[in-house]
Structure formats: structure tokens, C-alpha cells
Amino acid sequence: MSLIDKRSVFQILGNLMKKPSLLDEEKYKFTTEDFHSDGESSFYTIIYAAINNLYKQGIEELDLMMIDSFLSSYDVQYKIFNDNDGLEYLQNAIDQSHFRNFDYSYNRLKKFSLLRMYKNNGFDISELYDENIIVPRESEKMMAEFDELTIDKMIEHYDKKLVEIANQFSSNQETKTIHASDKAKELLAKFKKAPDYGISMIGKIQNTIFRGAKLKSLGLRSAPSNLGKTRIALGEATDMAIDEIYDLKKEEWVSNNNGENVLFISTEIEGDALQSTILAYISGVPEKKIKDGATNEDEDERLAKAIEILERSNYWIEYIPDFDTQLIENKIKQHIIENQAQYIYFDYLHISMSILEEIANSSKGMKLREDMVLFMFMNRLDQMRKRYNVYIQTATQVNGDWKHTENADSTVLRGSKAIADKATKGIIALTPTAKDLESIEPILRNGFYPEPNVVYHIYKNRETEYKDCKLWLYIDYDTMRQQELFLTKNNYELINIEPTEIKTEPKQTKYSF
Structure with a gap:
């Protein structure tokens, strides 16, 4: 034919x-x-x-x-x-x-x-x-x-x-096709057996807002200089990693759930310089006293106990002052394989010499703006959290517009608001203004709360309905202990939210690449 x-x-x-x-x-x-x-x-x-x-x-x-x-x-x-x-x-x-x-x-x-x-x-x-x-x-x-x-x-x-x-x-590991009904019955049964939550976060209100710290999520917390982005993140990472903590109210050591496998990547502060903050968080001994060598006998005992808790933890710190995206991914992969890391804090998303060189080599001579470079890096972190089934939390600077806004959102991010597109949760951490404190004064008076020194403007949240709202906190910067106070709408109207306590079972996770 x-x-x-x-x-x-x-x-x-x-x-x-x-x-x-x-x-x-x-x-x-x-x-x-x-x-x-x-x-x-x-x-x-x-x-x-x-x-x-x-x-x-x-x-x-x-x-x-x-x-x-x-x-x-x-x-x-x-x-x-x-x-x-x-x-x-x-x-x-x-x-x-x-x-x-x-x-x-x-x-x-x-x-x-x-x-x-x-x-x-x-x-x-x-x-x-x-x-x-x-x-x-x-x-x-x-x-x-x-x-x-x-x-x-x-x-x-x-x-x-x-x-x-x-x-x-195809090497593209992000694509995945399912029919809308695939394993739907099994999904419902899974939720009946165990509600859809990650591990416990540093606060029970945040557990409710974000359903805990869930694997395959990418958190972005942005703040001005000197608010303490790195130290806040270090306190959170430490809380995940340890199984005991000193309760200052009870004046005794209490269980802190199960210690998780945690990696903290620092880009500006060397690892040994972070240890005093970690020990202060666990023991409740003020960091200033630790650094001054002015601790008393009881505090020395608590610090000795804190070191024991750290020694049995699976908590690792990487100091990488000059990084590119490939180096960060290699380090994360190394800790996943060697230490079963599942909860990763990358303290600060910013431009380094190596990342500029990496982008220049891959962009074939095309000049890229700072916002484009930061977006590409954020996109790489997004790929990592999905590829390796890990929780990633990072931070960025904000631009000068934060000083002139009542309800901060992605528009105040330094570089470009597109950075937040890849995040599963987005927070702007600010110091409350005089107007903020005046607006919440009735809540403070009626609830007998301490005056908050940090407010989280929650502008993005894929897990629950809680967004476009403000979480008010008091952070003791000498121990990095957080006290969640209350949640309001952006107009300062109090939101009645039930705190969630999350208890997790020990688990072993194996990875294959």
C-alpha cells in the first residue's frame, strides 16, 4: 500500500x-x-x-x-x-x-x-x-x-x-499527576486516625494557625535589621531539637515532646557564637549572665543539664558565610543522609559573592537584578522542601516601607514581593508601634497581658483560614523564650483562637535519592 x-x-x-x-x-x-x-x-x-x-x-x-x-x-x-x-x-x-x-x-x-x-x-x-x-x-x-x-x-x-x-x-521531579479521587478514602481514614498536623512549633497558638511545623512546607519570616531574625529562628530550632526544657514558672525540668532532627544553617554568625543563645533557651539562664560568667550555683547546674540535653539531641549547625544555591542544597542533602535532618532553618536569605557568580555563570551574560536573584534562590528552597520532604524556615530583610504601613504584607519585602510566592506561610515580624500599643490597650488591660515587643503580621498561610491577622508576642531576648499573647485581625479586633497542643511519637525516616 x-x-x-x-x-x-x-x-x-x-x-x-x-x-x-x-x-x-x-x-x-x-x-x-x-x-x-x-x-x-x-x-x-x-x-x-x-x-x-x-x-x-x-x-x-x-x-x-x-x-x-x-x-x-x-x-x-x-x-x-x-x-x-x-x-x-x-x-x-x-x-x-x-x-x-x-x-x-x-x-x-x-x-x-x-x-x-x-x-x-x-x-x-x-x-x-x-x-x-x-x-x-x-x-x-x-x-x-x-x-x-x-x-x-x-x-x-x-x-x-x-x-x-x-x-x-524526565529529571523534573516536581510533576505528579493523579486523578482527583485517587486514594481519597485512605486520606479520610488517615485524618480520622491522626489529624493533619506537623510537629509542635514553639507556641500553641502558632500550632493552630499553621497546623504545626509540617514537612514539605516553606516558611518565610521577614523583619527589619536588629529585630533578631537569626536569634528568633535559633530559639525555634532549639525548641524542636530538644526533649527537655527548664520551666521557669514551675522551677523544674519538664518534657518538651520528642527531640527532632534539626539543621540550622547560619550565614553570618559562627556556630560557637550561637551556643550561648541555645544554652540560655534550654536552661532559662539569661544569656548575658552566661557570657559574663556571672551565673550562680543553681544556674550552673541548669547549664550542665542543658549541655546533657544537647549532647543527646540530633541538632546540627552549619556556618556558611559565602554560599550559592548548589552548596546549600549539597549541605542539606548531606545532613539528610548522615543525620536524618527533617527540620531545616536557613537563617537569612541574602546575596553572597558565590551566589552572584553562580547566577552569572548560569544566566549566559544576562544581568539579573537583586530581586530576581533572591527569587531564584527562594525557588530553589521550594524545590528542596518538596524533593526531600523537609520543613524549611528562612528569613529576609524588609524594605523601608514597613515604617509607613499598619498591616505589613509581601509589599514590604526587600527586593520583590514575588519572593513570597513560593512560601507556604509568610510573616512580617515588627516591633509594635505606638499606634499598635494604643489600639490594643483595651485587650492588654482586660487580659492582664505583658506589653508585647514583637508582632507577627501573618499575610500568607496555606494551611488554615488564619491570615491577614496579627499575632502579638513577648520575647525575652536574653533567653529567646517566646510568650504568645493573643491574635487579632488587622483592625485590632480580638480573634478567639483555641491553642493546640501537639504530641508526636518518635519516628525514623529513611531517604532515598
Whole structure:
């Protein structure tokens, strides 16, 4: 069986002879390949080329003598034309072609042209059109099925095959397709058995707001300089890592849930310089007294106990002052493999010399603004939290606009608000203004709360309905202990929220790459 439909070619060429202006109609797109296959089909290509060339020269009414005269200038083509009785063929085509059949013939012409294109590029076309079928009944069945196919369906058939191949070899690990009903029953049963929460955060109100610290989440906390971004994050990371903490109210050591596998990446402060803050958090001994060596006997005992708690923890600190995205990912992967790290704090998202060099090498000379570089880095962290099934918390600076806003959101982020697009939760941490304190004064008075020294403007939250709200805190910067006070709307209206206590079971997680 041939990969060219001679009847369609016959109709097309006859109609083009009678009305060559069809070549200009937008819905028809002819090429010489439409008339070309093997052997005698070059004869059809020669006729089409003659018609097309004459029409392009401005001849709108063609006859046999024009075609004969045009081809006589080309010896090889003219011989093929005459060997195949070209003039007789064209006369029959003119006499027997009908415009009412043109669209049908055109579609068949293009379908065979597409088949040849796929075959010439190495595709197996036998599923759509098997050239080797010789049994008449089978041939008729195949042709009937082929007639039902549209060009779009043919393209879809091979596109699907290419997608299936690409899915087997693609390195993009983010794509995942499921039917909307896949494992829905199992999901409901899972929630019945254990509600959808991560491990406990540093505060029970934050547990309710964010459903705890969930794996595969990426938190972004932004703040001005000197608010203590790194030390706040260090307190949170320490709280996750330890299984005991000194309760200052009870004046005794209490259980602090199960210690988690935690990695803290510092970019500005060396690891040993962070240890006094960590010990102060665990023991409740003020960091100033620790650094001054002015602790009493009871405090020394608490610090000794704090060191014991740290020694049995799986809590690691990396100091990386000059970093790029690949180095950060390699370090995270190393700690996942060696220390089963699941909760990762990258203290401060900013531009380093190495990341500028990395971006310059990958951008092929294109100059990138600071906001573009930071967004690319945030995007890399987003890929890591999904790829390695980890919790990542990081921070950025804010721009000067925070001083002039009552309800801070992503617009005050330094660089670009697009940085927050990849975060699953977004917080702006600020010192309460005089207006803030005046607005919440009735709440403070009625609730006997201490005066807050930090307010979290929660502008993004994928886990619950709590966003566009403010969490008011008192942070003891000498121990980094946090006291959650209350939650309000952006207009300072008190929100009644139930704190959530999360108890987790010890777990072992294995990773494969």
C-alpha cells in the first residue's frame, strides 16, 4: 500500500488547474512534501511545483500549454512529466475534479503527508496505517478507521507517546499527576486516625494557625535589621531539637515532646557564637549572665543539664558565610543522609559573592537584578522542601516601607514581593508601634497581658483560614523564650483562637535519592 492517496492528489491538482487562487486561501497550506513520496509520486510534485510557480508569477488562469511550456525548460522534470503522460493526466484531472470534493481531498492529502512526516522521522505508523496489509478485508477495515481520524487526532496519538517517553526519563521531579479521587478514602481514614498536623512549633497558638511545623512546607519570616531574625529562628530550632526544657514558672525540668532532627544553617554568625543563645533557651539562664560568667550555683547546674540535653539531641549547625544555591542544597542533602535532618532553618536569605557568580555563570551574560536573584534562590528552597520532604524556615530583610504601613504584607519585602510566592506561610515580624500599643490597650488591660515587643503580621498561610491577622508576642531576648499573647485581625479586633497542643511519637525516616 502506498503512502500517498492518488485520488486525492488527482482531485487537488485538477481543482488547482481550474482555480489556482486556492493556493492563497488561508485554510489551505500546501507544500511540495504533500505531493511527494517514492517512485512515481515525484510526478505529482513536478505538476504541483509548476502550478505554484506559474501562479506566483501572476498567472491566474492556467491551461495545459502553460504547464508544458514551463516544464520544458527543465530537462529532468520535463522527461518525468512526459513519461507519465502528463498532459493527458492533467486533462483528465481538470475534467473529473469538482470543487465540492476539494476539502475532503485536501484533508486526505494532508493526512498522508503527516504520516510520511512521522515515518521519515522514525515513528512507527502501523498503528494508524499499516502499509504491509494485503488482505482485502483487513485493508478495508484499516482504511475505514483511518478515514475517521482527523489530523488533530493523529497528532494527539503521537504526542501522547512522546509524553509517555518523556515521563519515563524526565529529571523534573516536581510533576505528579493523579486523578482527583485517587486514594481519597485512605486520606479520610488517615485524618480520622491522626489529624493533619506537623510537629509542635514553639507556641500553641502558632500550632493552630499553621497546623504545626509540617514537612514539605516553606516558611518565610521577614523583619527589619536588629529585630533578631537569626536569634528568633535559633530559639525555634532549639525548641524542636530538644526533649527537655527548664520551666521557669514551675522551677523544674519538664518534657518538651520528642527531640527532632534539626539543621540550622547560619550565614553570618559562627556556630560557637550561637551556643550561648541555645544554652540560655534550654536552661532559662539569661544569656548575658552566661557570657559574663556571672551565673550562680543553681544556674550552673541548669547549664550542665542543658549541655546533657544537647549532647543527646540530633541538632546540627552549619556556618556558611559565602554560599550559592548548589552548596546549600549539597549541605542539606548531606545532613539528610548522615543525620536524618527533617527540620531545616536557613537563617537569612541574602546575596553572597558565590551566589552572584553562580547566577552569572548560569544566566549566559544576562544581568539579573537583586530581586530576581533572591527569587531564584527562594525557588530553589521550594524545590528542596518538596524533593526531600523537609520543613524549611528562612528569613529576609524588609524594605523601608514597613515604617509607613499598619498591616505589613509581601509589599514590604526587600527586593520583590514575588519572593513570597513560593512560601507556604509568610510573616512580617515588627516591633509594635505606638499606634499598635494604643489600639490594643483595651485587650492588654482586660487580659492582664505583658506589653508585647514583637508582632507577627501573618499575610500568607496555606494551611488554615488564619491570615491577614496579627499575632502579638513577648520575647525575652536574653533567653529567646517566646510568650504568645493573643491574635487579632488587622483592625485590632480580638480573634478567639483555641491553642493546640501537639504530641508526636518518635519516628525514623529513611531517604532515598
